[in-house]
Structures are given as structure tokens and as C-alpha cells.
Amino acid sequence: MRRTISIVAAAALGAAIAVTNAVVVAAPAGAATISMRGADVSSLQRSLDLGAKYYNASGTAADPLDILKGIGLNYVRLRIWNNPVSGYNNLSKVLVQARAAKAKGLQLMIDFHYSDTWADPGKQYKPAAWSSHNIGALQSDVYNYTLSVCNALKSQGTTPDSVQIGNEINVGMLWNDGKVVNNDFTNLSLLLKQGYNATKACNSGTQVIIHTADADSDANARWFYDGIRAKGVPWDITGLSYYCMWHGTLANLSTVINDVRTRYGKPVILAETAYPFTAANADSEANAINGSAPCSGYPATWQGQASNxxxxxxxxxxxxxxxxxxxxPTWYAIKGNGWAPENINGTGDQWDNMTLFDWTGHINPNVRWTP
Structure with missing residues (x-):
């Protein structure tokens, strides 16, 4: 996830759907178990380095991973950028965070962006070191980089339990060479296969996730996953992003999950979701999501966030x-932990109203992950 305000505005306009999500869907007997109960805490190391404090529901200061684990978390997701200007979310920092997560008994997902900065449906920039590489060279780049990162994690005893080969790759990755143009999935499929093969060469048990932000449209999801399947791309888990203000109703989400699960015969996860606890803004950086109730029936309050x-x-x-x-969930506004990796000290936090911790570091007491 990373969408600039202009992209958010466009998405919100297109999805200004009357999102009638208010009914909490009860889980019937025989429903699947949510075994991967996770959070992306990629910004956490920077927050801790800057002195951020976190408090449990009793108001006691504690390690944020312990707080989240205490309310049901069992899995941590960490993004990795090739060579970010900020010096965070690179391999050296991911190794530190992976050790912290595994020390808590948490499972680990590595989210490869294959970029020096944010990769999402609106942009998939090549890393600077690969900028002149053609599709042949990029295949080697993806294989070698994926293998080296996985092996580095493995060598310190933190082998990833799962990896994403790309982040929200709705129309491809490593643009323009890996972009899907005129419904041609050839180049993208070559890259995805290299990521899969490298992961399995590192550890055959690590699950490979192919992640898109297509929870809004069954047609879009079918277009993408049909396209890579037709090219023989292997994967283990289908990953989707779902934010109700962009991706529509819970009823539609249910339809998409059920269809991609049965159509491709693979488990499905929601690799990303979130909801605001306030409409206010903690800093000078405009929030990505605004409004007192961005999705109908869920006010931007602690209870509304938890209910959503x-x-x-x-x-x-x-x-x-x-x-x-x-x-x-941990990225509350801390000066110096900005949105833009190229200017981490000079930008604010667009996500400060979407975290599970308020602006003084206290956890929303109503939130739980449940199996």
C-alpha cells in the first residue's frame, strides 16, 4: 500500500460507492480459520529508533509486538526495498526486524517491492541499479536478489514463512519491462517465475504469495490471475488488498474471495486492510483517508475502527x-518517520489516523485478531 493523495482522491471518486458495510458478518459454523493473523509493521523500527513509546490497554508501556501478540497477532509482514535513500526497509533493517519478530514466536512474511521506494497499482519503479536492464537482465536480477535476501534471513535463523513476489502488482511490476500491456502477461510471468524459483531454492517450505489490490472487482481479479495462470506462473497463496473506502462492500469482498479461492484452488489472504479511528490529523501531512465515516456504518472512532x-x-x-x-498499525505520527523514503525527515505521516495506536501510543482497546 502507498497511494499519494491525488491517487486516493481519484480512487475515492471512482469508489464513492455507497459503501453499505455496516452489518458485521457473523462467522457461521464450518467457516475457515484465520490462521495468518498479521500486521505490516515495516515502519516500526524507525519509530522505535526515534523514541516512540507504546502502551497496552491497561496503560502500561510495553513492546508493541507483545501488545499486538496479546490481542491475537501471530504474523508480521515486512516490506523490503532494494536501496532506499532513507536507509530503512532495506536488507540490514529487515534482518533486525525479522530477528525481533521471530524472537516473539511470530511468523514472518517478506514483501518484495523490487524498487527503491513504494510500489503499488499506480507505480512500479525499477530500482536505480536495475534502471537500464532489459527483461533478460531483470529475470536474473529478480532471481538473484530474492535468493540473496531469503538466504540472508535463513542464515540468521529467521527463514521467512512466506514472501510476496511484488506488491499490489495489478498491471505488473518493474515497469515498463514487466508491465502488462495489451493483455500480454509474458514479461511479468517471466519475472514472477524467477521470484518463485528463487524462493523455493532458498527454502521449499516458504509460501509464495502473488498480491494485487483487486478485491474491488472479480472481473479484474480474474483478468490478472487468469493471465498469469495461462503463462504457467506457480504460486501458493493469492493475496488481495481490501480498504472499504476504495474497494467496496463486504458483500463484494466475499464474492471476490470465494471466486478466486475456488477458481485457482489456492488459499486466499487479505494482505492489507485498515480503517481510521479519527478524522483528525496529527501533523502537517494530509491524511490519506478523510471523513467522519469513510465507509457507511463505521464512524472514524476507536469503536468504529474495531467494528470494521x-x-x-x-x-x-x-x-x-x-x-x-x-x-x-504502529505508524502513529513521529517526527522524522515521514511518508517519503527520499525525505523521511522532512515529510509527515499520511497514516496517523489509521493506526491501531493513538497519537500518544495507546492501543485501541477494542481491537482483536480472531481465528
Whole structure:
């Protein structure tokens, strides 16, 4: 996830759907178990380095991973950028965070962006070191980089339990060479196969996730996953992003999850979701999501945030998904932990109203991950 305000505005306009999500879907007997109960905490190391404090529901200061684990978390997701200007979310920092997560008994997902900065549906920039490489060279780049990162994690005893080969790759990755143009999935498929093969060469048990932000449209999801399947791309888990203000109703989400699960015969996870606890802004950086109730029936309050997260989990479970990940629950506004990796000290935090911790570091007491 990373969308600039202009992209958000466009998405919100297109999805200004009357999002009637208010009913919390109860999980019937026999529904799937949410075994991957996760959070992307990629910004956490920077926050801790800057002195951020976190408090449990009793108001006691504690390690944020312990706080999240205490309310049901069992999985951590970490993005990795090739060579970010900020010096964070690179291999050396990911190794530190991976050790911290595994020391808590948490499982680990590595989210390869294959970029020096944010990769999402609106942009998939090549790393600077690969900028002149053609599709042949990029295949080697993806294989070698994926293998080296996985082996580095493995050598310190933190072998990833799963990896994403690309982040929200709705129309490809490593543009323009890996972009899907005129429905031609050839180049993208070559890259995805190299990522898969490298992961399995590192550790055959590590699960490979192919992640898009196509939870809004069954037609879009079919277009993408049909396209890579036709080219023989292997993968283990289908990953989707779901934010109700961009991706529509819970009923639609259920339809998409159920269809991709049965159509491709693979487990499904929601690799990203989140909801605001306030409409206010903690800093000078405009929030990515605004409004007192961005999705109908869920006010931007602690209770509204918790109710939305519960509803998303229940919908995912009922539709047969096995995982739900909250995106960046710990990224409350800390000066110096900005949105732009090229200017981490000079930018603010667009996500400060979407975190599970308020602006003084206290956890939302109503939030739980549930199996």
C-alpha cells in the first residue's frame, strides 16, 4: 500500500460507492480459520529508533509486538526495498526486524517491492541499479536478489514463512519491462517465475504469495490471475488488498474471495486492510483517508475502527480466506518517520489516523485478531 493523495482522491471518486458495510458478518459454523493473523509493521523500527513509546490497554508501556501478540497477532509482514535513500526497509533493517519478530514466536512474511521506494497499482519503479536492464537482465536480477535476501534471513535463523513476489502488482511490476500491456502477461510471468524459483531454492517450505489490490472487482481479479495462470506462473497463496473506502462492500469482498479461492484452488489472504479511528490529523501531512465515516456504518472512532476490522475478518473467514493483515498499525505520527523514503525527515505521516495506536501510543482497546 502507498497511494499519494491525488491517487486516493481519484480512487475515492471512482469508489464513492455507497459503501453499505455496516452489518458485521457473523462467522457461521464450518467457516475457515484465520490462521495468518498479521500486521505490516515495516515502519516500526524507525519509530522505535526515534523514541516512540507504546502502551497496552491497561496503560502500561510495553513492546508493541507483545501488545499486538496479546490481542491475537501471530504474523508480521515486512516490506523490503532494494536501496532506499532513507536507509530503512532495506536488507540490514529487515534482518533486525525479522530477528525481533521471530524472537516473539511470530511468523514472518517478506514483501518484495523490487524498487527503491513504494510500489503499488499506480507505480512500479525499477530500482536505480536495475534502471537500464532489459527483461533478460531483470529475470536474473529478480532471481538473484530474492535468493540473496531469503538466504540472508535463513542464515540468521529467521527463514521467512512466506514472501510476496511484488506488491499490489495489478498491471505488473518493474515497469515498463514487466508491465502488462495489451493483455500480454509474458514479461511479468517471466519475472514472477524467477521470484518463485528463487524462493523455493532458498527454502521449499516458504509460501509464495502473488498480491494485487483487486478485491474491488472479480472481473479484474480474474483478468490478472487468469493471465498469469495461462503463462504457467506457480504460486501458493493469492493475496488481495481490501480498504472499504476504495474497494467496496463486504458483500463484494466475499464474492471476490470465494471466486478466486475456488477458481485457482489456492488459499486466499487479505494482505492489507485498515480503517481510521479519527478524522483528525496529527501533523502537517494530509491524511490519506478523510471523513467522519469513510465507509457507511463505521464512524472514524476507536469503536468504529474495531467494528470494521472485526467485520472484515468475519467476512474473510466466511468466504474461506485464511489470513488478514492490518497495514501499519504502529505508524502513529513521529517526527522524522515521514511518508517519503527520499525525505523521511522532512515529510509527515499520511497514516496517523489509521493506526491501531493513538497519537500518544495507546492501543485501541477494542481491537482483536480472531481465528
Amino acid at each position: 476490522f472485526t467485520a472484515v475478518q468475519n467476512t474473510a473467514r466466511t468466504a474461506g480466506a485464511i489470513g488478514v493483515f492490518y497495514w501499519e
